[in-house]
Amino acid sequence: MVETVLVGDIGGTNVRFAVARQGFAGHPVISDVSVMPGDDFADFDDALIAYCESLGDKKPTRALIALAGPVSDGHVKLTNRDWVVDAKRLEANCGLETVRLVNDYAAMARSIPELPDSHFKLLHDGEQEAGGRQPILVSGPGTGLGMATLLPVGQSGWRVVTGEGGHAAFAPATPREWALYEALKDKHGYVSSELVLSGSGLNEVHKALCRIDGVAWQEIPPAEMLKRAREGDQICNDICEIRARGTLYALGDAALMNGTKGGVVITGGVAERLADWLEAPAALERFFQRGPMSAYMKPITIRLLLAGEAALVGAAALYFDEVSLQ
Structure with missing residues (x-):
C-alpha cells in the first residue's frame, strides 16, 4: 500500500490541507486539497478535525503541518493569528499516530526543487x-x-x-x-x-x-x-x-x-x-x-x-525526506 501523509499549510489568512504521496522519481503528489479561511475556526484543532472528518477512511495516520510561526518543542504560537498549536494535543484530538510541526517557510522553501x-x-x-x-x-x-x-x-x-x-x-x-x-x-x-x-x-x-x-x-x-x-x-x-x-x-x-x-x-x-x-x-x-x-x-x-499550493508540496517533501533517512 502506498504511504500517504496529511499535510497542512497554516498562514495568517487561510488554512490549507492535502493528502500527499510519493510519485515519479520521488516527487510529492498531492490530492484532496482544501482551502478554508482561518476566521471560520476558533482554533487550529477545529480546522484539522473538520478536514480529517471530510477524509473519512482516506485519512492518513501521520501528519506534517507547516505553520506561520517559530516552532519550539512541538508548539507553535502563530505570528499573525491568536492560535497556539500543540502537536501532542492534535494527535489526541484528531486520532493521528504522529503530528510534526514545522515553520511554514521550511515547507515553502523545500517545495522549490519539486516544482x-x-x-x-x-x-x-x-x-x-x-x-x-x-x-x-x-x-x-x-x-x-x-x-x-x-x-x-x-x-x-x-x-x-x-x-x-x-x-x-x-x-x-x-x-x-x-x-x-x-x-x-x-x-x-x-x-x-x-x-x-x-x-x-x-x-x-x-x-x-x-x-x-x-x-x-x-x-x-x-x-x-x-x-x-x-x-x-x-x-x-x-x-x-x-x-x-x-x-x-x-x-x-x-x-x-x-x-x-x-x-x-x-x-x-x-x-x-x-x-x-x-x-x-x-x-x-x-x-x-x-x-x-x-x-x-x-x-x-x-x-x-x-503556485498557491507550493507549501503543501514542500511539507510532503520534508516528510518523505525524513522517511528516506529512517
Whole structure:
C-alpha cells in the first residue's frame, strides 16, 4: 500500500490541507486539497478535525503541518493569528499516530526543487552555473514576511534553514520612504520589513502616508488599492512602489549575507499582486545596488512563485525526506 501523509499549510489568512504521496522519481503528489479561511475556526484543532472528518477512511495516520510561526518543542504560537498549536494535543484530538510541526517557510522553501518552471515567473535571468547546486533564498510578503534558505546536500538532497528575517529592520532609501519610516517609528517604535511590506501592515502604511500628505484615511481593500494605483492614484501607487522596492531591497540584503547564488524565489500573495511593480527596473535595481559588491548580485536569478499550493508540496517533501533517512 502506498504511504500517504496529511499535510497542512497554516498562514495568517487561510488554512490549507492535502493528502500527499510519493510519485515519479520521488516527487510529492498531492490530492484532496482544501482551502478554508482561518476566521471560520476558533482554533487550529477545529480546522484539522473538520478536514480529517471530510477524509473519512482516506485519512492518513501521520501528519506534517507547516505553520506561520517559530516552532519550539512541538508548539507553535502563530505570528499573525491568536492560535497556539500543540502537536501532542492534535494527535489526541484528531486520532493521528504522529503530528510534526514545522515553520511554514521550511515547507515553502523545500517545495522549490519539486516544482516545474511553469510555476514561476522570471523577473531577472541571472548567470547561474549550468548544473550547479548553490543555496537558494526563498522569501516574500504574504500576510507576514517569511524567509528561509535552501541548502544543497549531496547530489540531490536539500536542507532548509529558517529564520525570522522578515522582522529585520526596514531600510528606507528615498525621502518618501524616510518620511514613512519616521511616521511608523513614532507609532510603533521599531519598524520591521514585515510591517512595511506585508499584508498585515498594509493599513498602517496607508494611514501613515495619508497623515504625511494631510489626507483623511479611509480603508481600501487590497484589490481596489491595486486598481487605483494603476489608474494613477498617488498614494496607492506609492504604496505599491514602496512595497515592491522594499521587498527587493530586503531580499538583496539576505541574498548577499547568505550567499544564495542559486537564486532568489519571491513568494506570497502580496508579491503575486505586485508582479508589475516587482519587475520594474527601478525595483530590480534595489536588489543589485550593493556598492563594490553589485557585480556579485547581477548573476543571481530572481523568480516569482505563482503556485498557491507550493507549501503543501514542500511539507510532503520534508516528510518523505525524513522517511528516506529512517
